[in-house]
Amino acid sequence: MIDRWDRATADLDPPFAIVDLDAFDANLDDLVARAAGLPIRLATKSVRCRALIERAVDRPGVTGLMCYSLREALWHVGNGTGDDVLVGYPTVDRAALRDLTGDEDARAEVTLMVDSVEHLDLVDAAVGARHRELRVCLDLDAAWRPVRGVHVGARRSPVRSPEEAGALARAVTERPGFRLVGLMAYEGQIAGVPDATGSRARDTAVRWMQRRSAAELAERRGAVVRAVREVADLEFVNGGGSGSVETTRADPSITEIAAGSALIGSTLFDGYTRMHPRPALAYALSVVRRPDDRTATLAGGGWVASGPAAASRLPSPVRTDLALTGTEGAGEVQTPVRGRAVPALGDRVWMRPAKAGELAEHLTAYHLVVGDRVARTVPTYRGEGKAFG
Numbered sequence: 354m355i356d357r358w359d360r361a362t363a364d365l366d367p368p369f370a371i372v373d374l375d376a377f378d379a380n381l382d383d384l385v386a387r388a389a390g391l392p393i394r395l396a397t398k399s400v401r402c403r404a405l406i407e408r409a410v411d412r413p414g415v416t417g418l419m420c421y422s423l424r425e426a427l428w429h430v431g432n433g434t435g436d437d438v439l440v441g442y443p444t445v446d447r448a449a450l451r452d453l454t455g456d457e458d459a460r461a462e463v464t465l466m467v468d469s470v471e472h473l474d475l476v477d478a479a480v481g482a483r484h485r486e487l488r489v490c491l492d493l494d495a496a497w498r499p500v501r502g503v504h505v506g507a508r509r510s511p512v513r514s515p516e517e518a519g520a521l522a523r524a525v526t527e528r529p530g531f532r533l534v535g536l537m538a539y540e541g542q543i544a545g546v547p548d549a550t551g552s553r554a555r556d557t558a559v560r561w562m563q564r565r566s567a568a569e570l571a572e573r574r575g576a577v578v579r580a581v582r583e584v585a586d587l588e589f590v591n592g593g594g595s596g597s598v599e600t601t602r603a604d605p606s607i608t609e610i611a612a613g614s615a616l617i618g619s620t621l622f623d624g625y626t627r628m629h630p631r632p633a634l635a636y637a638l639s640v641v642r643r644p645d646d647r648t649a650t651l652a653g654g655g656w657v658a659s660g661p662a663a664a665s666r667l668p669s670p671v672r673t674d675l676a677l678t679g680t681e682g683a684g685e686v687q688t689p690v691r692g693r694a695v696p697a698l699g700d701r702v703w704m705r706p707a708k709a710g711e712l713a714e715h716l717t718a719y720h721l722v723v724g725d726r727v728a729r730t731v732p733t734y735r736g737e738g739k740a741f742g
Contacts, residue, residue, distance in 0.1 A: 355671055355703055358635065360725040367637040367701050368653055371720045372405065374728065375662035376631035377616055383630065384615045385414035387598040392416040392609045394591060396438060397425065399613030400735070403434060404721075404731035409616060410435055418609050419591075423449040426463045426742040427456070439464045439490060439535065439591065441611070442471050447479040454487065455481045464535055467512035470524050473531060489525055493518060493577055495592070497542055497566035498575040505562060506542035513573075519580035526584050533585040537592070538574055538725035539611070540601065542566055544594025547624030560626075567600040578606040599627050607724055615627060617709035620669050623659070634719075635671060636712060637701040638688065649675075649695040654688035656715050658708035672701040714740070 358371055384391060395409050398421040406429075409415050417437035420426040423444040429435050441532035442467050444450065453459050467473060467489055476487065494513045496506030512518050518536075525533045543566055548559045548586065578590055590608045593601035595615035601607055614622060618630030642650035658666040667683050675692040677683060695703055706712045713719070721729045734741065 354632075357725045358637075358703060358722060359701070360726050362637065362720060364410055365637075365727075367639045368716070369718070369720060370634065370716050371437045371722045371727075372402075373631075373633050373635075374721050374723050375429045376618065376633035377405065377408075380633055381409055381412055381415075382615045383593070383628070384598070384612055384697045385412065387602075387628065388414065388610050388612075389602055390642045391602050391607065392632040394596075394609050394611045395431070396440075396441070396613030397421065397710075398593075399617060399709040402719055402731060403429075403432065403734075403737065404729075405719070405732070406434055410438045411565055415433065416609070419613075420448070420652045420741075422464070422741040423453065423463070425739075427452055427459055428739065428741075430456075430459050430462050433467045436462045437620075438462055439537070440466050441537070441539075442466055443468060443492070445475055449563055450471040450476055450479045460485060460487060464490050464492050466492050466537065467510050468521075470521070473525065479543065484530045486530055487505035488531050488534050489531050490537050490589075490591070491518060491521055491525070491581065493536060493538040493574065494551055495538040495542075495574070496542040497562065497569060499565070499569075505566065507539065507545075509539065512606040514611050515573075515576040515580035518577040520585065521585065522581045522584045526586040527629045531633070532582070534557055536578060536581055536590045537611075538570070538577075538590065539594060540566065540570055540597050541594065543600055545621075546596070547621065564599070567597075570613075571600075571604040571606075574604060575606045595622065595630075596625055604717045619658075619666060619709045620705050620707050630698040632671070632705055634709070634712060635703045635705050636716070637670075637703055640696045640698055640702060642687070642689075643695070643698055644689070647695060648678075648689050648691050649700075649702065650688060651688040653684075653686060654704060655682055655683045655685040656706060656712055658711055660705060660708075666707050668706050675702065706714065 393415045394417040418435040419441045426438045492510040498576040543563045593610040595612040638651040638654045640649045641652045675690045713733035720727045
């Protein structure tokens, strides 16, 4: 793999990133197969490159986008990337809301996320109470709370119960200018937590938690969907993530699955029993120092993933005989790696990011590799001058 990437990029000077299209396409095929007939809504934050997003949505089985900001959603609609775009997080961007309400095509294609009446109030305050109809999706808290005071999962929506969801659904349907079309619940404690890290005790505990969380959520989400459908004709019920496709698809209330990270195969997804994506994204750094015969220092490379500060958020050398040091990790201007046979001065070291989409915030382009050649070089979001947060 490394030899092939080296041949394809022999004329390039690091730092740069490649996307192995053979791996990307194989991961996409595997994701669609795992969904077993349920449509995939592509989570764009895991890709952040319009050419790759377009490649994915051209695949049968991928039927919509989930963007992480309203401005991003409007950009994709304007570029024709997708005509069914869910904004996965509530927006308080007043200018973007004004742009949405003033664009007939966007109003038909973009769905806003809300989890409270206050979100409706904010929209009305931003664009006026007599605005044209906007599509709305309710965000249900999918975290597991086995006992009082214990919260396992992302802290997102205040809406948990069928009663709370029904009340909010009625508030939306009774409010002029809003149409309730969807429901979403992201089970991050299942989708985003590896269960095969090599620690037997930890992995056993994680699998136990995930089984019970999935069972509780399926029952609760089903009740919520029934309550909401009493007041609104839902077009979709969205759930999941790359790591929870199997349990999400088993929930009969689900009509589509949100996923994206599986296409990239970043290091956080190496530790799953349910999926084994191929590494599709990597970046090259140059060796600029040799402090000793077991250390090579790379230029830059401190592209650490978001989340809790931990070793799991650090990038990793593709070569398994190399490792980051415990004292420096991945640094802003230098990243030392150690091993028995370290590269020479001027050589390159290939790294894999811990998470899928964030690398695109650091680089302006991805080189798309097919076999042992660069087939095309395409801009990332940053390369197109976009930063959506």
